[in-house]
Amino acid sequence: MLFNLANILTLSRIAVIAPIVGLFFFFDQDWARWTAFGLYAFACVTDFFDGYVARSMNMVSPLGRFLDPIADKLLIAAIIGMLAAVGGLPGLAILPGVVILLREITVSGLREFLAEVRVGMPVSSLAKWKTTMQMLAFGFLIVGPASPDLIPSQLIGEGLVWAAAILTIVTGFDYLRAGLRHMTGDGEGTR
Template sequence: MLTLPNILTLSRILAVPILVFLLWPAPEPSRFDYAMAWGLYALMAITDYFDGYLARAQGTVSKLGVFLDPIADKIMIAAVILMLVFTGDVAGYATIAALIILLREIAVSGLREFLAGIQVSLPVSQLAKWKTTFQIISLGAIILGNALPDWGWIEQVGLFSLWAAAVLTLITGWDYLRVGIRHMD
């Protein structure tokens, strides 16, 4: 159970409170805090890639890893979205994109739980992997944009990517829902 891929996944979950602390608004927002948050976030995103890659390459794919990896992804994404909305770094209409992402993640998790109860698997689609990639890039760019406020284009890339992630979120959520509805009597 304590294989390197599982340790990487667990480390991502355990790093979330540190990331939230770094994003927590101080009396005056600090570029340094955002830079540290971005560094930790980037490390967490890298471990998201490598935990699955190593598990497959080493032939150590485990039930624990299959269970924890999507949870780690959702915890990380949800925590960052909540903090960026809380700090106002995601504001206005961009909050709608963030809300779409959160609602889809909750709905698909519920759908997976329901389908597991009737022993139906709902595998992750390639488009859903792209959705996750856009989510990770968008949130990372928004964090980095606050560490480097003189480079405003970075935050704009993040906000554009957030909307792209929201669109992919809607598409993949609908795809999963269509599959799930077939199994509901």
């Protein structure tokens, strides 16, 4: 079924990207940051539930397997670009954003290559932690100066984005090392 619940959740993650970015660029007010955060939080929740629903309700589909990683990459790339454009990743904090983007693009290309040689690349548990760290970091950075004075959202977000970048490097290296075995002919099942 083309539009099952799991695929609708994934598509909704793509659909909220433009409103999140629009709120940031057209409204420089606290309510806009909180609304963007709410939409972002919704997108993060759908990232968990689309896969859970697909597996538990037997709704795994080729469309879902195609759309899920694309929705993830589009959301992360848009958030990093938006934060970079409005100063939400100031100074050296732009570096972990770039590291995260580079890893996402590299792993996507690696997955595409491995799919051609019919080798699966499952998501590691460390990569799931990396994703969680990213989600938290970008959530704090979206709220930024709109947070209550007691919660230094910008500082917390910047610390978490550095931690996410470190996990990004580790998991990216793990995936690349596993993929290189198949690219160089040292892996099982290579041509």
